[in-house]
Amino acid sequence: MTIKSILAGATLALGVASGAMADSHQTKVGFVFVGPVGDGGWTYEHNQGRLAVEAEFGDAVETVFVESVPEGPDAERVMTQMALGGADLIFTTSFGYMDPTMNVAAKFPDVKFEHATGFKRADNVSTYSARFYEGRAVQGLIAGSMTKSNIVGYIGSFPIPEVIRGINSAYIQAKAVNPDVEFKIVWAYTWFDPAKEAEAATVLIEQGADVILQHTDSTAPQAAAQAAGNVVTFGQASDMAEFGPFPRVSSIIDNWSPYYIARTKAVMDGTWTSTDTWDGIGAGMVGIGDITDAVPSDVKAAAEALRDSLADGSYHAFTGPVNKQDGSAWLADGETADDGTLAGMNFYVEGITGDIPQ
């Protein structure tokens, strides 16, 4: 009994102490993460954004985060907890948090929500995303140029527009430089499971792929490619530079810091409104990691030219003529895709084999 009462006393004391430390004038910003902050990929970069907010505003802002929150009812519980805990602004950083975010936002009209990569908005819910497909286009060009077996392996997470867009974008550029290229797509049905991602990469390599593109968050596929020896990979979400200069020859880097700082500032100033932000390479939300010397210099030059034309807007990653997988026309010659179609993309472009899981 004594131990129990001591423990109870200690818990109470801790609670009182932490309660006393909270300052009511601080703006409290919450983050809900889908993976651990140490995943080296997606969540790692969101956490860098959180740290940037802290560095920018110092004591005026308090940030809280919960990591490895499953997409589903658990997420709703975590968000409710954060809102009840006095958060003024909550970033929910995965597609699967869309409905939970909407549900919780309806219950807390005074709390601002920001949902990453989704498409549902409300008066107190903004959405934001990055045009990762622009980065995928650059990867596709390098992949198509560097594959010798003409088989490119692609590890998908979930069949959502975000991922399908990436596959299409990469394929279009790969096909443009290498008409014989073939994409083998494996759906892992997870954002983060290193063992499964390693397995998927190994399977793709065993089936002849010598370039692996991943849309999952851990560095495990990089390690699998490294073990295989002659397989090219790209960093996903984070630079993953520790696997350079080979197998990792380039990467897509998410840079959320400017956006997080701007939105936090808006809440502090009272100027926050519900918006839909979709920025790409040009705005700096998507970065292309260093293209290493393992890439032939002419390919590197072409990739950098593509990157720059995407950045200044002179070229769109989805420029016609492009047909859908079933052969029907999608984009006419010179026509570019509108954001609405891209945001809800649920079809492959012509040439990709296999079906999208429904």
Add this chain to the structure above:
Amino acid sequence: MDLSSINPILLLASLMVAATPILLAAIGELVVERAGVLNLGVEGMMITGAVCGFMVAVSTGSPWLGFIGAAVGGAILALLFGILTQVLLSNQVATGLALTLFGLGLSALMGQNYIGMKAPSFPDWHIPLFGDIPIIGPIVFQHDPMVYVGLILVAAAWWFLHKTRAGLVLRAVGENHDAAHALGYKVVRVRILAIMFGGACAGLGGAYLSLVRVPQWTEGMTAGAGWIALAIVVFAGWKPWRLVLGAYLFGGVTVLQLNLQAAGLAIPVEYLSMSPYLATIVVLVIMSAGRAPGSLGRIFHASR
């Protein structure tokens, strides 16, 4: 669809690798449950083993020392569970769940400086003579040593449980701890030893992920493997050899479904993704589950 792109030899070979972490964790938990203790902390012990093994392997350069470190790390965490449940008589289910949460947090803390580092390589064994047999050689006899350690552990656990006096005592403690106590056996001591063995095995399973299969350290890298191991123990009816079947089946279908996807099979991916779980449950249920140890999960105190 192009099934010819699947190489059955590579498929069967990667099956053994995919099953090993689950097998290692499950055989430890099986012994624990046969001693009458339900430790739901397998996931936590696995991930702790994964980080301990990785840290030791990186700092010493020896994967073997890494595995020893993983076993020790897992056993220490399990000892904590043992003290709480056997000495302080806490609820086993709650303590086990807490152990998982604690293990996940502790491992994240311990591994902070090890993210992105590379593990020393752990080469495959090419067993002389056997490894040269066509077809069977590459499937069975050309793996890294831990694959065989896992199988040897299962054999040893079976032999221990069924052929030794100490194993009989352990099973007696698990079936009816009051009777075992009345006969003069040290229930608490037997259970704590079993729990530590379980922790060591889970640690090995975790380290297999961080040192061989992935091989690097990332937070939360076990991603539920511990829960699969727990489920397989139950579905295998607490029998060691069925455990091997369950683990290989699970590993096999996991690898097979990825292969089928890559080959472009016209079955919806959702069904392929659920297939490992379904196949394992169906087969082990059809084989009819065994009976749970009589004292499983019950708190023992000599005065009651």
